[in-house]
Amino acid sequence: MVSPERLTTLFAEFHAPLVRFLTRRLGDRDRAEELAQETFVRAMKQETIMSERSWLFAVASNLVRDESRRDARQRARLELLHEQTKADVAEEPESTSMERAADQALARRAVEALGERDRDALLMREEGLSYEEIASALELSVGSVGTTLSRARRRLMEAYEELQAERSVRPA
Amino acid sequence: MADGDRDHPEEGTIHAWLDGALSAGESEAVSAHVATCADCGERVAEARGLIAGASRVVAALDDLPAAGGVAWGTPSPAAPRFGAAERARTAWRRLRVTPARAAIAATLLVAVGISLTYDRTAVDSEALRKVRDQESASRPTVAAEQGFAASAAPGAGPPGARDALLDSALKRNIAQAQPPRAIAKAPGLTPPTPEPLPGGGVAAMDITASAKVAEGRASARAARDTLAGRAPDLLTVPRPAATNPAEAPRAVAGGMARGGAAGLPSRVALLTGTRCYRVESANATAAMWGPEALPLVVAVDSGSDRTRVYTASGARSETQALVVRGSSDSLLFTLRRQGYDGTLALGSPGEVRAGVMRSRPTSVALADSGVETAAVRVDKPATGARTAVPQRKRVPSSNTAAAAAETRSAMRAAPAIPVVATRVRCP
Numbered sequence: 001m002v003s004p005e006r007l008t009t010l011f012a013e014f015h016a017p018l019v020r021f022l023t024r025r026l027g028d029r030d031r032a033e034e035l036a037q038e039t040f041v042r043a044m045k046q047e048t049i050m051s052e053r054s055w056l057f058a059v060a061s062n063l064v065r066d067e068s069r070r071d072a073r074q075r076a077r078l079e080l081l082h083e084q085t086k087a088d089v090a091e092e093p094e095s096t097s098m099e100r101a102a103d104q105a106l107a108r109r110a111v112e113a114l115g116e117r118d119r120d121a122l123l124m125r126e127e128g129l130s131y132e133e134i135a136s137a138l139e140l141s142v143g144s145v146g147t148t149l150s151r152a153r154r155r156l157m158e159a160y161e162e163l164q165a166e167r168s169v170r171p172a
Numbered sequence: 173m174a175d176g177d178r179d180h181p182e183e184g185t186i187h188a189w190l191d192g193a194l195s196a197g198e199s200e201a202v203s204a205h206v207a208t209c210a211d212c213g214e215r216v217a218e219a220r221g222l223i224a225g226a227s228r229v230v231a232a233l234d235d236l237p238a239a240g241g242v243a244w245g246t247p248s249p250a251a252p253r254f255g256a257a258e259r260a261r262t263a264w265r266r267l268r269v270t271p272a273r274a275a276i277a278a279t280l281l282v283a284v285g286i287s288l289t290y291d292r293t294a295v296d297s298e299a300l301r302k303v304r305d306q307e308s309a310s311r312p313t314v315a316a317e318q319g320f321a322a323s324a325a326p327g328a329g330p331p332g333a334r335d336a337l338l339d340s341a342l343k344r345n346i347a348q349a350q351p352p353r354a355i356a357k358a359p360g361l362t363p364p365t366p367e368p369l370p371g372g373g374v375a376a377m378d379i380t381a382s383a384k385v386a387e388g389r390a391s392a393r394a395a396r397d398t399l400a401g402r403a404p405d406l407l408t409v410p411r412p413a414a415t416n417p418a419e420a421p422r423a424v425a426g427g428m429a430r431g432g433a434a435g436l437p438s439r440v441a442l443l444t445g446t447r448c449y450r451v452e453s454a455n456a457t458a459a460m461w462g463p464e465a466l467p468l469v470v471a472v473d474s475g476s477d478r479t480r481v482y483t484a485s486g487a488r489s490e491t492q493a494l495v496v497r498g499s500s501d502s503l504l505f506t507l508r509r510q511g512y513d514g515t516l517a518l519g520s521p522g523e524v525r526a527g528v529m530r531s532r533p534t535s536v537a538l539a540d541s542g543v544e545t546a547a548v549r550v551d552k553p554a555t556g557a558r559t560a561v562p563q564r565k566r567v568p569s570s571n572t573a574a575a576a577a578e579t580r581s582a583m584r585a586a587p588a589i590p591v592v593a594t595r596v597r598c599p
Contacts, residue, residue: 023234104234111233154222156230
């Protein structure tokens with residue numbers, strides 16, 4: 001069992017980045033919190049954990065992968081409803097807030113254009129994971145992390161710019 | 173990894189190099205090659221743009237507070253652009269321009285550009301320092317940081333009436349748009365409720381996330397800092413967005429807000445602008461920093477925090493500067509060159525800033541003793557033993573909280589020159 005003190009420290013250090021990673025990955029904050037909790041529950045059951053951050057992110061991304069395979073269609077429907085509900089209750093009908101939501105939607109679509117591994121690698125990198133940690137979490141060689149990230153970043157920017165182009169052509 | 177010794181490095185290698193993930197030997201091989209290869213120099217510049225742009229797009233995934241909502245805080249290397257731009261715009265809207273405030277509208281636009289830097293640089297250094305202090309079981313408060321901000325710019329000069337109004341308005345609006353940070357109690361074993369706690373859970377998120385990010389960025393910066401002397405010039409070649417320092421932050425904020433109302437944001441345009449300050453003696457005397465005569469021009473890239481120093485003639489100076497912290501009141505750099513180190517602290521943000529510059533000679537041993545940041549512990553599968561893997565040979569010591577404290581106390585003893593920093597066009 002990971003000691004309670006160690007778990008407290010792990011939680012304090014990694015819960016927030018994990019939730020953010022999962023939220024960016026899933027687009028659903030509530031679901032992200034649930035999976036983060038599940039990740040820590042699993043951590044509690046471990047004897048010891050070497051390279052903790054790497055392990056936590058590995059478990060989290062595996063949970064995402066398993067879940068997405070299981071409930072793909074259902075989640076998509078729910079997510080769509082969730083998005084629509086959020087849009088309906090938008091508080092400030094000011095142009096900047098809607099722009100912000102549009103930017104966010106665009107970013108989401110661009111990120112989803114990435115392959116799963118590329119996406120995970122990039123999001124982990126954005127949480128500050130080192131190449132070694134990313135390699136360990138995603139079961140890649142350290143040498144291929146750079147290639148993965150370069151491909152992810154390039155594809156992300158290409159997708160984003162393409163979506164921007166579509167948006168500016170279409171009437172707002 | 174590809175052998176970047178003689179051949180052009182692959183794209184993955186370039187990214188690994190920029191991310192600070194190459195070994196010292198590999199890193200030097202790449203930087204040596206890039207220094208002499210114009211094509212690769214362009215590829216590196218493009219890669220930088222992709223890295224920064226991707227960070228921003230990822231950051232755009234995060235929700236930001238509506239009125240009374242709760243923010244993530246400012247995460248990610250180069251990531252907070254959208255977030256900071258949004259908060260700044262929210263703050264701007266809430267000002268509700270009245271006849272009385274119309275007079276300072278123009279200066280507020282400049283302050284918004286500066287506050288973009290404030291959010292990010294303040295969070296990085298502050299947050300990293302907080303995580304450290306938290307780990308050693310002390311509890312720094314917001315007041316303590318403000319204490320540091322005050323001591324960081326000693327004798328910064330009396331803020332003018334306009335500056336005070338500016339600062340307080342800006343502080344108020346930024347505080348409104350973003351909850352003030354405070355250290356959360358370490359949560360117990362019971363899982364948290366799904367509702368984020370304003371000022372509590374969010375603050376923990378801010379700090380730990382930003383700390384990790386600051387680490388990541390520090391390692392990237394360290395990789396760049398080990399370059400051979402002239403290489404950085406080649407690497408910064410395409411920078412069309414950076415020519416006009418006054419307009420760049422605003423243009424970028426606008427561009428990111430609308431996704432480029434005036435057209436598509438090119439990868440290069442997603443880089444934020446560079447601000448340049450001419451730093452000269454406040455006494456109209458000939459002053460020196462170490463062996464270098466003032467005035468010097470300090471160029472800060474608000475996107476990546478990279479800083480370059482030029483002599484008055486526009487030539488690249490060997491002195492290096494690193495942003496240690498910025499706040500709404502002050503901007504602190506550490507300065508370093510062979511045989512000397514020092515600090516430059518600027519207060520009262522605006523077109524003309526008062527500040528203090530310090531320098532002291534160092535012994536070679538001191539300059540070479542890099543402080544190792546929290547080592548990344550890598551699991552060696554075969555032995556299962558924990559091994560500390562230092563990220564780099566030499567760390568720019570200003571980027572760790574412990575080193576910042578060390579710098580502060582050492583610098584207090586060094587002689588201080590009052591200076592004035594004026595916004596200028598970048599060389």
